[in-house]
Amino acid sequence: METCRRQAVSVNEGLSIAAVSCDEYSGEQRLSFDTPEDLDRAWKLGIFYLKTPDYLDLDRARQFGSELISADSPHRRIPQYGELEGFIALENNQQTKLALSRPRWEQHYPAEITQFGRWLDGIGIAIMRAVFRQSGIPEARWDRASGGYSSGKGTAFLNFVHYDTRNPDWGLHPHTDYGFVTILDATAPGLQIEVNGEFDDVPVRPGHLVINFGEALRFITEHSDRAVTAVRHRVVSQRATDPVRHGIVYFANPDLDGMLWQFDVRGEVKGSSSVEDLFALLEKNLIQSRN
Numbered sequence: 001m002e003t004c005r006r007q008a009v010s011v012n013e014g015l016s017i018a019a020v021s022c023d024e025y026s027g028e029q030r031l032s033f034d035t036p037e038d039l040d041r042a043w044k045l046g047i048f049y050l051k052t053p054d055y056l057d058l059d060r061a062r063q064f065g066s067e068l069i070s071a072d073s074p075h076r077r078i079p080q081y082g083e084l085e086g087f088i089a090l091e092n093n094q095q096t097k098l099a100l101s102r103p104r105w106e107q108h109y110p111a112e113i114t115q116f117g118r119w120l121d122g123i124g125i126a127i128m129r130a131v132f133r134q135s136g137i138p139e140a141r142w143d144r145a146s147g148g149y150s151s152g153k154g155t156a157f158l159n160f161v162h163y164d165t166r167n168p169d170w171g172l173h174p175h176t177d178y179g180f181v182t183i184l185d186a187t188a189p190g191l192q193i194e195v196n197g198e199f200d201d202v203p204v205r206p207g208h209l210v211i212n213f214g215e216a217l218r219f220i221t222e223h224s225d226r227a228v229t230a231v232r233h234r235v236v237s238q239r240a241t242d243p244v245r246h247g248i249v250y251f252a253n254p255d256l257d258g259m260l261w262q263f264d265v266r267g268e269v270k271g272s273s274s275v276e277d278l279f280a281l282l283e284k285n286l287i288q289s290r291n
């Protein structure tokens with residue numbers, strides 16, 4: 001009997017590994033997997049490894065992140081802008097972070113860190129375009145569907161995270177990311193993803209970044225030929241005796257005041273939501289799931 005149940009996927013065989021390379025004809029950066037099965041597993045799990053491109057100066061970015069631990073780091077004095085930006089110590093988990101969206105990078109980050117963020121912009125766009133290509137949604141609709149992100153607009157955050165082990169809370173409580181794509185470089189274990197109701201470790205793989213899909217990307221591919229999964233994940237509580245876990249996190253997000261559109265493969269609108277409404281719904285569900 002035919003069922004509509006999703007084919008079970010597991011992480012036992014390890015996460016798929018992708019790479020980005022320059023397409024000779026278009027000059028565009030392209031995401032590629034070794035086999036179609038690898039791509040399939042990445043889309044179904046909602047997470048995969050990306051070979052760190054040679055042009056990315058990860059050592060410098062990691063050094064910048066590690067300097068933030070020192071109490072006299074001048075970057076800890078960056079002011080807070082609203083709830084999301086600035087040097088922020090969160091109360092409901094162990095994360096302490098310097099978080100800035102793209103328009104503030106130049107003002108507050110050293111030039112090479114801003115450049116690092118621009119390289120991640122390029123990777124984020126390459127991943128978005130790969131998702132759209134697989135979705136069958138006509139290219140003329142990609143920009144509108146993603147609120148402009150797939151052509152270099154939208155919102156991007158480049159955040160430097162460490163964990164306050166004096167707080168016994170979770171590193172990060174279980175959640176899905178709300179945006180399109182998250183790019184992560186972590187220096188120590190702790191990340192876990194939920195697969196078939198159980199949490200599995202995502203090991204640190206030297207020379208690789210971790211990419212995961214978020215709810216906004218799931219939403220805009222929902223009526224296409226190939227939807228992505230927004231993977232539920234968490235970071236286990238970090239202890240003072242653990243190696244220090246630094247994270248560099250890039251979020252490719254829609255603009256908070258924008259719209260998201262769902263298209264099918266014929267380019268017809270199947271649904272839409274303001275980003276504000278979608279995020280409010282996700283927040284409500286997240287709070288309910290914790291109670």
Ligand SMILES: [Fe+2]
Nearest residue numbers: 175176177233
């Ligand atoms: Fe997350």
